[in-house]
Amino acid sequence: MKMPINSLVRGVLEADPGSPEFVHCTRALAETAFSKDRSIAGKATRAIFADVVETWSDSFDPDSVEAYVSFMSEVVYAPRSPIAGALVELGYSGPQQLRERYQQIRKGLRMENLGDDNHQRVKLVLVLSRVTLGADIAVSSVFIRAAMSVFSSAEIEFIAPRKNAFLIANGQSVKRRLISYGRSALLADRLKAWLEVRSIVQESIAGLEPGEWLAIDPDSRLTQLGMLPVADERYYDFFESRSFAPDASTPLGELAGTASWMSSASDDLRLPFVVLRSEDRRRGTCLRFNSSRLVAAVSFGVGGRETKRLGDEFEDALLGLLRRLGFRIVLDYGGGEDEARVVDKRVGSFLGSSTHVKTARDAVGKRADLMTIRGTLGEFGGWMHEADVFVGYDSASAHLAAALGVPVVEVFAGAPNGRFRQRWTPFGDTDVCVIPADGPDVLARVELELVAHRDRGGRFGLVDD
Numbered sequence: 001m002k003m004p005i006n007s008l009v010r011g012v013l014e015a016d017p018g019s020p021e022f023v024h025c026t027r028a029l030a031e032t033a034f035s036k037d038r039s040i041a042g043k044a045t046r047a048i049f050a051d052v053v054e055t056w057s058d059s060f061d062p063d064s065v066e067a068y069v070s071f072m073s074e075v076v077y078a079p080r081s082p083i084a085g086a087l088v089e090l091g092y093s094g095p096q097q098l099r100e101r102y103q104q105i106r107k108g109l110r111m112e113n114l115g116d117d118n119h120q121r122v123k124l125v126l127v128l129s130r131v132t133l134g135a136d137i138a139v140s141s142v143f144i145r146a147a148m149s150v151f152s153s154a155e156i157e158f159i160a161p162r163k164n165a166f167l168i169a170n171g172q173s174v175k176r177r178l179i180s181y182g183r184s185a186l187l188a189d190r191l192k193a194w195l196e197v198r199s200i201v202q203e204s205i206a207g208l209e210p211g212e213w214l215a216i217d218p219d220s221r222l223t224q225l226g227m228l229p230v231a232d233e234r235y236y237d238f239f240e241s242r243s244f245a246p247d248a249s250t251p252l253g254e255l256a257g258t259a260s261w262m263s264s265a266s267d268d269l270r271l272p273f274v275v276l277r278s279e280d281r282r283r284g285t286c287l288r289f290n291s292s293r294l295v296a297a298v299s300f301g302v303g304g305r306e307t308k309r310l311g312d313e314f315e316d317a318l319l320g321l322l323r324r325l326g327f328r329i330v331l332d333y334g335g336g337e338d339e340a341r342v343v344d345k346r347v348g349s350f351l352g353s354s355t356h357v358k359t360a361r362d363a364v365g366k367r368a369d370l371m372t373i374r375g376t377l378g379e380f381g382g383w384m385h386e387a388d389v390f391v392g393y394d395s396a397s398a399h400l401a402a403a404l405g406v407p408v409v410e411v412f413a414g415a416p417n418g419r420f421r422q423r424w425t426p427f428g429d430t431d432v433c434v435i436p437a438d439g440p441d442v443l444a445r446v447e448l449e450l451v452a453h454r455d456r457g458g459r460f461g462l463v464d465d
Helices: 005-014 021-032 040-057 064-077 084-089 095-105 133-150 160-170 187-205 252-256 259-265 278-288 312-324 337-349 378-385 395-401 418-423 440-455
Strands: 124-130 155-160 174-178 213-217 236-238 297-300 326-332 354-356 369-375 389-394 408-412 433-434
Touching: 021 040, 021 064, 021 187, 040 064, 040 187, 040 252, 064 369, 064 418, 084 408, 124 133, 124 187, 133 155, 133 160, 133 213, 133 252, 133 259, 133 395, 155 160, 155 187, 160 378, 160 408, 187 408, 278 337, 278 378, 297 312, 297 378, 312 326, 312 337, 312 408, 312 440, 326 337, 326 378, 337 369, 369 378, 378 395, 389 395, 408 440, 433 440
Parallel strands: 124 155, 124 213, 155 174, 213 236, 297 326, 297 389, 326 369, 354 369, 389 408, 408 433
Antiparallel strands: none
């Protein structure tokens, strides 16, 4: 009799990595996720990523990385795996060979592999997406920006989902190579995305000599966090973000800037960045017409993670606080109907004046305390870049604000541990204050930061537990 999915998950988490029980439960769980019954496959896939992979990854603990390596190396060779045959053809005959490869790439790139004149010799740099928008802004964009400076003669390619590619690579001399990878996709589909990524990489480097190209993997989901090979490891730089500098309380965006090949890049080129479309940048300029009020850009978007919210009462109180402090509010509708319903409730409870704005022209002359806008993250960025402060939860919007140089006051809820909160603190050339939601007097601490900012009386800093 087959074990239930939850029993298999428990077996994986409780067994010693590499033990017979661990391998058995892992293989059985993966085989279930490869089931032809999409309902069953979906349940098993969600269990693999939500209960196992994310649990280990979010801990930012070296031992959890080792457990993940043992787990995923077995998953990809489980019965019915759509990529096991391709791995064998590449010379990885089983899990042990894949684990040995991982131990090599986690050591990082050896610059001598690129040759003596390594910077000028490189003609192509490929950067893989981390798939989620916030992570690509916080981490992947750092590699792209620095590569444009360090390898000044090279073409840069960003392999990413469409919305990520067009936000981060917009207006830059960066070639966009689009890939599809759905967070809710079945395990088989997620693994097959690697085949497409590998094909893109091989196509791009065809005709180049060894040392004339470099592939950068910022702990990408496209390679299942570095487990799956895309090209010759001698010219592959892997940033293992989950175990990097385990004793440091540094944001991932800042840690990304410590890659060995970045040594010749100035500090201002080791920062996250986005380039908004000109039409989006024009949106925010209207906020200054006929108004001297400070502007707060606000987002209650949480990417479907309800554990990141503090609830209706807190959000209503936060908007009321901003109004009382004299801020004009631009509130983003976010993505999806769930987030739209949250904003509708906030507007319905708001005690000041409110209006919905569709275009920049609509906002000219409007004096409402609260303006709601609906659009893409880049369009929200157009309003945000003229704001005096961003206020919201841990989200892509917070990372976008930091990349745009907008001061950030972030209420961080749902963090499994302090290290997770430290790693995902927004990073950029601006002031950032992160307030743990499980700490005391959250709203009062937000008010202290906003008053200090309003009165130009201090700088934001990371708020400790």
